[in-house]
Amino acid sequence: SLKTQLIKPDAGIAPLFWPPFDQTPRDPGYIKGYPPGLRENGGQYSHAAMWAVMAFARLGQGDEAAGLWSMLNPIGHALAPQDAARYKVEPYVVAADVYSVAPHEGRGGWTWYTGSAAWMHRAGIESILGIRREGEFLVIDPCLPAAWPGYAATVTLGGCICEIEVRNASGRGRGIGEALLNGQTWVLDDTAGLRIPLAPGRHVLMLTL
Template sequence: SQECRIDAIAQAWATISGLGDPERASQALESVEEKLVRREDGLIALLAPPFDRMEHDPGYIKGYVPGVRENGGQYTHAALWVVLAYLIRGDGDEGHTLLDVINPVSHALDRASALRYKVEPYAVAADVYAVDPHTGRGGWTWYTGSASWFHRVALRWLIGFRIVTRDGVQVLTLDPCIPKRWPGFELVYRHGTASYRVQVENPRSVNRGVARLTLDGVDVPALEVPLADDGATHEVVVTMLGG
């Protein structure tokens, strides 16, 4: 078929699943960049070309006009999985760039952009149209699981913030995958009555690789912070050196 020759879900999940051949998974993401990422329009299309005249009926997806919603528009779940695939591969530069492309705030940086987007720039849209004269127009908002995926990808894979349990004790782990140009970042995490002020430093301008972690000035070789609900304010410093 000349329609739907590439689909972002399959391309991204070749990496996310961990089951794809690394070389072919890399080629899959390169194809997404070439055929589905439309930076000038601020979107990542789900598939291309859209379904239109093919003889075999692919189902309800063909009920949408070509370039709208799942039929060749941006399906934001899949767009975020593309971002996730880059972060899993350790490419914080491209991962962050593409996250910024689909960030709703980026669609309302000036009046013309806001008028084109038409929906709230503070809520993730389930889809973005990819066909003229509606290219760049947001679709459903306030009713999409892609909002939670946006939060999850940004927090757990870009910032690298996770809470896990070890032998019944909650610990904070940090494994950022950020743009090399970031000198670092800061965050505050409240755990019960305690506060953990985290400073991440990136002196070598790397994407990933935590080399050192200190808690209240003391080195923590395990590179993770045991959390205590003790009413205190704790200082955590994470140093990235790559490798």
């Protein structure tokens, strides 16, 4: 239902729910105080939209996760003059909400204050690229689109510098098939992703999905 009813590629939005509350026999509370399609009343509430990206990644659906992340990227709302005219707010910061009902469909709401900007960062880095810190360990658990050949990243945490290369030649996008740390094979366990200690120094990590 999320993919078929709540993701609207033409408008570049993912509403919180659909349809918005309007003429309803029962009062759902303050949410109906917003006009239909604005903010929590059926508009895109960007926190939830970013959590949807993370949910797709957790399910192993890399195409869906990266596709939704790209659609939510504010720069996509200003690729053409007509897009910018519709969006009406800065296309270089995440908007807390985006309207979903004509004549304001696709118009950005409040900017420069939303925590969903941090969630977008985490969704991209931690859920799609799969890079996150857990205590004194670095965890790598990518969920990439099939079309991505891979990526390279350098992570610096304290005295640990880790140069990461992820290869996705198979198009699997998920699941580590082979891992080399500083040229040595790293034994994989049955848990998701790869977990290595944050040892001081420079390290080279190569993963094949």
